[in-house]
Amino acid sequence: MNNEKILVIGACGQIGVELTLALRKVYGDSNVLATDIRDEHELLNGTGPYMVLDAMDGHAITEVIKKHSITQVYLLAALLSATGEKAPKRAWDINMQSLLQILDISVEQKLHKLYWPSSIAIFGATTPKQNTAQKTIVEPGTVYGISKYAGELWCQYYHNRWGLDVRSLRYPGLISWKGEPGGGTTDYAVDIFYEALKSGKYTCFLQQDTYLPMMYMDDAIRGTIELMESPAEKIKSRMAYNFSAMSFSPKELAAVIQSKIPEFEISYAPDFRQQIANGWPQSIDDAAARNDWGWQHAFDINKMSDSMLQNLKQKLQLV
Ligand code: NAD
Numbered sequence: 001m002n003n004e005k006i007l008v009i010g011a012c013g014q015i016g017v018e019l020t021l022a023l024r025k026v027y028g029d030s031n032v033l034a035t036d037i038r039d040e041h042e043l044l045n046g047t048g049p050y051m052v053l054d055a056m057d058g059h060a061i062t063e064v065i066k067k068h069s070i071t072q073v074y075l076l077a078a079l080l081s082a083t084g085e086k087a088p089k090r091a092w093d094i095n096m097q098s099l100l101q102i103l104d105i106s107v108e109q110k111l112h113k114l115y116w117p118s119s120i121a122i123f124g125a126t127t128p129k130q131n132t133a134q135k136t137i138v139e140p141g142t143v144y145g146i147s148k149y150a151g152e153l154w155c156q157y158y159h160n161r162w163g164l165d166v167r168s169l170r171y172p173g174l175i176s177w178k179g180e181p182g183g184g185t186t187d188y189a190v191d192i193f194y195e196a197l198k199s200g201k202y203t204c205f206l207q208q209d210t211y212l213p214m215m216y217m218d219d220a221i222r223g224t225i226e227l228m229e230s231p232a233e234k235i236k237s238r239m240a241y242n243f244s245a246m247s248f249s250p251k252e253l254a255a256v257i258q259s260k261i262p263e264f265e266i267s268y269a270p271d272f273r274q275q276i277a278n279g280w281p282q283s284i285d286d287a288a289a290r291n292d293w294g295w296q297h298a299f300d301i302n303k304m305s306d307s308m309l310q311n312l313k314q315k316l317q318l319v
Contacts, residue, residue, distance in 0.1 A: 004027055005031050007074070011044065013077075014176055016041075016076045020034045020044060024047060030049060034048065043178055043179070056098055065105065074115040075114070078095050078144075080183045081184050083183035084142060091144055099116055099154060115227075116155060117171055118239075118240035122240075123281050125279045129283075133285050165232055174216075176217035177190075193309060197261075201266070201267070205273050206270055212280060212282065214247065214248060216303075219297045227293060244284035
């Protein structure tokens, strides 16, 4: 494990910041090279090596892999669901080209492992919405979802054809206090905590009864590393695994926050993201992840809300 040298591409995003910090704890600070197209995130500053790198620049990525003897890559750079709907062709280009390129580079450079995240956005309006199964009807309705599903098939293809050890998870909406959310349809479940503490009120861009699958970032990071650390024979899906922790609606989340901050008020002004959310599952069956490599979540809506409020109070210097 400690001989691994890891390259994180897209390390300054909502997941990248926390995943990089966690990987540095496991593999050693100097063995995890964080990269992004933007300047280093302040939380990464001083924690290990950093450089600017474009996920679309295959030549530069190959050079970095050779120079630093990289053995594993985590490709996190992407345009997310809501941003992708504003620039569909750009989202397709960035999401697909960066993946196809890293799949080729991984084979050429004989990487030990590649991680690339998928999303619940692969599911669409025709998918059964409750306890959505690992294998079911898949007709994604957003360009983001189309790119993720195509990406899953490409990952499986590279595994079958070239023996590439590529692994993936279908993340639900991720809730975190360290990095900022990057333009997804579930961002409300992060924004609501900031506004509850800062102004005591929040206007939600989804309707009150919109149930979506969600996960606290601590669980997502631990699960990601557990998947990557699992023996290869336990990884039975080389598409992405359904990956789940909790499901709730804005109304339910607001009620939990009100139980801790009684004066908190919520109102609703649904926008274009409502339509995206309407096409997604309400809850996810992740039995395959639990059975194959032992996934178990630790945070439910209450524990997550306590942790978010406590950490954000400190971050926003309200204590
Ligand atoms: P994010 O938007 O917060 O971060 C993405 C990062 O990639 C940003 O720091 C951005 O600067 C960087 N980036 C964009 N284009 C780049 C390029 N050309 N070269 C290098 N870096 C580039 O996204 P995130 O929430 O951290 O998501 C990471 C991955 O997880 C994505 O593949 C996303 O689709 C997936 N995912 C996220 C969620 C979620 O709720 N956050 C849910 C499902 C799947």
